[in-house]
Amino acid sequence: MIYDIIVIGGGPAGMTAAIKAKETAPSASVKLIDKNKKLGKKLYATGNGKCNIANTKLDLSCYSSANEFFPFQFVTTDSHNDVMDFFESLGVSSYDDNGYIYPASLQASTIVWALTDRLKILGIENSTSEEVLSIKQGKDGTYIVDTDKGGYRTTQVILAPGGAAAPKLGGSDRVYRLLDDLNVRFVKPHPALCKLKCHEYISDMSGVRAKAVVRLMCDGEEYDHERGEVQFASGYLSGIAVFNMSIQCIDLMETGKKPYIELELVPDISDDMLADRMRRFAEVNGRRRVEAMLNGIVNEKIAGYIIKSLGIKASEAAGLDAADITSICDMLKHMRFNIDGFGSYEDSQAASGGVDTLQLRADNLELAGHRGLYAAGEYVDVTGKCGGYNIMWAVISGMRAGESAGKRIKDDQN
Known part of the structure; x- marks a missing residue:
């Protein structure tokens, strides 16, 4: 037949x-x-x-x-x-x-x-x-x-x-x-629509979910962005917004480029307002820990990651100087993760x-x-x-x- x-x-x-x-x-x-x-x-x-x-x-x-x-x-x-x-x-x-x-x-x-x-x-x-x-x-x-x-x-x-x-x-x-x-x-x-492996050590944030603007960057140029939930896993960034960035991110990696993901964790507050908020906290609650100041803005594990990554020496908010506050604000607005791998087909929702x-x-x-x-x-x-x-x-x-x-x-x- x-x-x-x-x-x-x-x-x-x-x-x-x-x-x-x-x-x-x-x-x-x-x-x-x-x-x-x-x-x-x-x-x-x-x-x-x-x-x-x-x-x-x-x-x-x-x-x-x-x-x-x-x-x-x-x-x-x-x-x-x-x-x-x-x-x-x-x-x-x-x-x-x-x-x-x-x-x-x-x-x-x-x-x-x-x-x-x-x-x-x-x-x-x-x-x-x-x-x-x-x-x-x-x-x-x-x-x-x-x-x-x-x-x-x-x-x-x-x-x-x-x-x-x-x-x-x-x-x-x-x-x-x-x-x-x-x-x-x-x-x-x-693989596509999958998690992305980052070079930075992020295991201390494993299990944390955060709302953010996710940007796919390469050589200082923005290729795509999306607002949504990000999930931190052991060595990987995940969540729908990251999945959507993964298609083009892996394409860039396949051509030998070095893309990175940038997270804006407080997109609804301007840089100046964020800095003012931290200065006011230090004035009114100076004896409280730096972690407490950041925990009013982001998850405590993310706060710990920021303090450790920036090498902040002060233990109390009053001990932060202007440079510390500027560095913290910049990281909350532009937290960078260099991508050096991605999930397998087993972890992927689709194949590109x-x-x-x-x-x-x-x-x-x-x-x-x-x-x-x-x-x-x-x-x-x-x-x-x-x-x-x-x-x-x-x-x-x-x-x-x-x-x-x-x-x-x-x-x-x-």
């Missing part, structure tokens, strides 16, 4: 692609292959189990790609509505939490069940616990999909196997070798890199020179920030690839 369309990957991109392909060409034979025992395995863990499916806010910082503007040929300011409409068609209502879109149930299982139920209703054949090993193209233009359980022939393939992140949930770097026989170029993958988008048609995600071969989701060199952007990309790209493959089947039949 020669299938009309084979979809590789049972995540949001793959399931969406299969659904849209079948809806576009109802008579088409569509097969979905996934190596996990159950479809949507990674989806269950998304958004702490709540599954953030989209975001209403969009700017150029939301997606990263070596081909900078490629993602925005597909994801627009209205794309969240397309995602919501798609899931509404599957019977899932949405909930808007200040721009973060979730299923109304706040359960990731709602999304998985809706997708898998629609696959069954449409009669889409799916094979789980089956890993695709390679894809080749025959002389007749059809594709041979080899798996650990055999082989299949098809006229079109939609590639949505995900990436290397979260191996416990099915991620694998083997997916980047699927197209070796077709000479498809890849942007070098690496993937199929080089310069090879993809901007209208349908088809690989140039390979008729009927499409790529979608995390397999493509498009990585979104935390907040629903990656699932939104997966669904939008899956819809585009699936509809394009289905349309070609209809056109060929006519």
Whole structure:
């Protein structure tokens, strides 16, 4: 049997692609292959189990790609509505939490069940616990999909196997070798949305969470910034704001540069007001410890880190001189951490890199020179920030690839 369309990957991109392909060409034979025992395995863990499916806010910082503007040929300011409409068609209502879109149930299982139920209703054949090993193209233009359980022939393939992140949930770097026989170029993958290892000794702050403005800096230039929560772990900076900086930070490291993270721990107080506050404290509470003065502003462990890092000799607030106060204010406003490493794929929410988008048609995600071969989701060199952007990309790209493959089947039949 020669299938009309084979979809590789049972995540949001793959399931969406299969659904849209079948809806576009109802008579088409569509097969979905996934190596996990159950479809949507990674989806269950998304958004702490709540599954953030989209975001209403969009700017150029939301997606990263070596081909900078490629993602925005597909994801627009209205794309969240397309995602919501798609899931509404599957019977899932949405909930808007200040721009973060979730299923109304706040359960990731709602999304998985809706997708898998629609696959069954449409009669889409799916094979789980089956890993695709390679894809080749025959002389007749059809594709041979080899798996650990055999082989299949098809006229079109939609590639949505995900990436290397979260191996416990099915991620694998083997997916980047699927197209070796077709000479498809890849942007070098690496972990993304992960913690960052810093050179400074910060173990004394381990477990502390702080609100801050996080800035990604390199050679004195600011590359990105975000306001949010930072978590200090043993040797690492973590938290959503740091995760979002990690994509570009690791890109810089991969090119041999030395980026650093700068934290503004008191962004709502000016430098002068901060200094005045410390001077007043020293005048009124001069006998209190320096740690107590800082503990009125930041966590006590952060206060201890500042005092130790600056080598403050005074034990009481009254003993601080003007230079001490200036140094403390500067560190509260510009606490610097030199980044010299990052988390592994096990610690990452996504993988950056993937199929080089310069090879993809901007209208349908088809690989140039390979008729009927499409790529979608995390397999493509498009990585979104935390907040629903990656699932939104997966669904939008899956819809585009699936509809394009289905349309070609209809056109060929006519």
